[in-house]
Amino acid sequence: MRKKLAAGNWKMNGLKADLHEVSALIEAHPHPKCDVLLCPPATLIAGMSMTAAGRIAVGGQDCHMRSSGAHTGDISAQMIRDAGGSHVILGHSERRADHHETDVIVRAKTEAAIEAELVAVVCVGETEAQRDAGETLTLIGNQLKGSLPDHATAANTVIAYEPVWAIGTGRTPTLEQIAEVHDFMREQLIKRFGSEGDGMRLLYGGSVKPSNAAEIFAVSNVDGALVGGASLKAADFGAIIEALSAS
Numbered sequence: 001m002r003k004k005l006a007a008g009n010w011k012m013n014g015l016k017a018d019l020h021e022v023s024a025l026i027e028a029h030p031h032p033k034c035d036v037l038l039c040p041p042a043t044l045i046a047g048m049s050m051t052a053a054g055r056i057a058v059g060g061q062d063c064h065m066r067s068s069g070a071h072t073g074d075i076s077a078q079m080i081r082d083a084g085g086s087h088v089i090l091g092h093s094e095r096r097a098d099h100h101e102t103d104v105i106v107r108a109k110t111e112a113a114i115e116a117e118l119v120a121v122v123c124v125g126e127t128e129a130q131r132d133a134g135e136t137l138t139l140i141g142n143q144l145k146g147s148l149p150d151h152a153t154a155a156n157t158v159i160a161y162e163p164v165w166a167i168g169t170g171r172t173p174t175l176e177q178i179a180e181v182h183d184f185m186r187e188q189l190i191k192r193f194g195s196e197g198d199g200m201r202l203l204y205g206g207s208v209k210p211s212n213a214a215e216i217f218a219v220s221n222v223d224g225a226l227v228g229g230a231s232l233k234a235a236d237f238g239a240i241i242e243a244l245s246a247s
């Protein structure tokens with residue numbers, strides 16, 4: 001049985017003053033039935049870890065593939081762990097687009113994260129043009145194959161399916177489209193990783209909000225969500241946590 005995971009990606013949002021949203025979230029949901037993870041910008045990982053005090057997990061939004069060295073502006077997986085983080089988002093479409101991250105790079109970063117004993121939250125997803133061209137499943141299959149190392153396990157890896165065209169747009173795929181991709185990912189992961197692939201949690205991400213969370217969580221092979229905008233406010237993210245706990 002896979003434990004559900006509600007994950008929030010704050011992206012490039014949040015100052016120290018916003019950590020009160022984390023205290024409010026923990027206060028309002030002291031015993032969630034699902035795992036809860038928040039990934040703030042790097043500047044807030046240590047502060048959020050202190051605020052969270054182990055009640056929810058904290059993670060980074062990216063890490064370098066090397067553990068240290070002359071890489072100005074980058075942070076390593078070890079640094080995230082040292083700051084109190086336990087997870088790291090990798091291969092988000094915004095990183096793939098803005099920083100030209102390829103599957104090869106995402107795989108190297110995933111290896112670095114696992115080596116540092118972080119859980120890698122590896123993102124995949126098609127653009128609207130790729131969906132319109134009927135390439136979605138081929139693309140997702142290739143991203144999974146290229147971005148995951150052979151030693152990925154249910155414990156060290158989570159997959160997030162985030163259609164690029166659904167991120168921050170208010171648009172979501174139909175429930176049938178989400179099911180098609182998640183069922184396909186499960187099949188591919190079992191083929192490659194056996195029972196570990198069966199145990200990996202598959203998150204849906206892209207315009208998840210309190211009003212659509214319950215129906216998305218009822219879809220087969222959806223084990224939680226990776227939430228952007230709606231994770232910034234305790235009230236909204238709390239409602240999503242409740243919907244997931246009830247699913």
Ligand SMILES: O=C(CO)COP(=O)(O)O
Binds near residue numbers: 009092167170207
């Ligand atoms: O990219 C996302 C999470 O990583 C999704 O963002 P939104 O929930 O704002 O659409």
